[in-house]
Amino acid sequence: MSRLPALLLAAAVAAMPALALAQTPAPNGAAEVNKRVTNQQQKTNQALSNGQLTQQQANRANKADARIANQSAKMQAKNPDGQLTAGQTKRLNTELNANRKVATQQQKRNAPAATQ
Numbered sequence: 001m002s003r004l005p006a007l008l009l010a011a012a013v014a015a016m017p018a019l020a021l022a023q024t025p026a027p028n029g030a031a032e033v034n035k036r037v038t039n040q041q042q043k044t045n046q047a048l049s050n051g052q053l054t055q056q057q058a059n060r061a062n063k064a065d066a067r068i069a070n071q072s073a074k075m076q077a078k079n080p081d082g083q084l085t086a087g088q089t090k091r092l093n094t095e096l097n098a099n100r101k102v103a104t105q106q107q108k109r110n111a112p113a114a115t116q
Contacts, residue, residue, distance in 0.1 A: 029089035030076055036096050037069045044103060052107040061103045068095050 041062055048058040075088045084092070 029084035029086065030072055033072045033084065033089060033092045033096070034069060036093070037065045037072075040065050040096065040100055040103075043100075047103070047107050052110055053103070054110070057103070057106050057110075061099060061106075064099045064102075065096070068092055068099070071095075 044053065044058050044061045044065070047053040048055065053061070072084065072088075072092055075084055075092075076082050079085065
């Protein structure tokens, strides 16, 4: 029974970094997310003009990126310091990664078949 408090203390100490990550402001987290959104929209528009994406696919990708930018702005507004936390930045970057993956897969599907 004397080991229980030690185990509880160890578990609490192990959980502290995760809690700190969720509340720590990410340096330039919002700038990073906004830059990525802008870059992805440029890539999407370039793929549209090259014929690698259809208009519908480009609209969907740009809408998804705009939704993430909107989420970022709302998260910043809710935080007292006006910054994104490291956890929020990570979440938005994960969403951006998923959007880019979908767009890349669509581009590959739309690419003309290689001639042999």
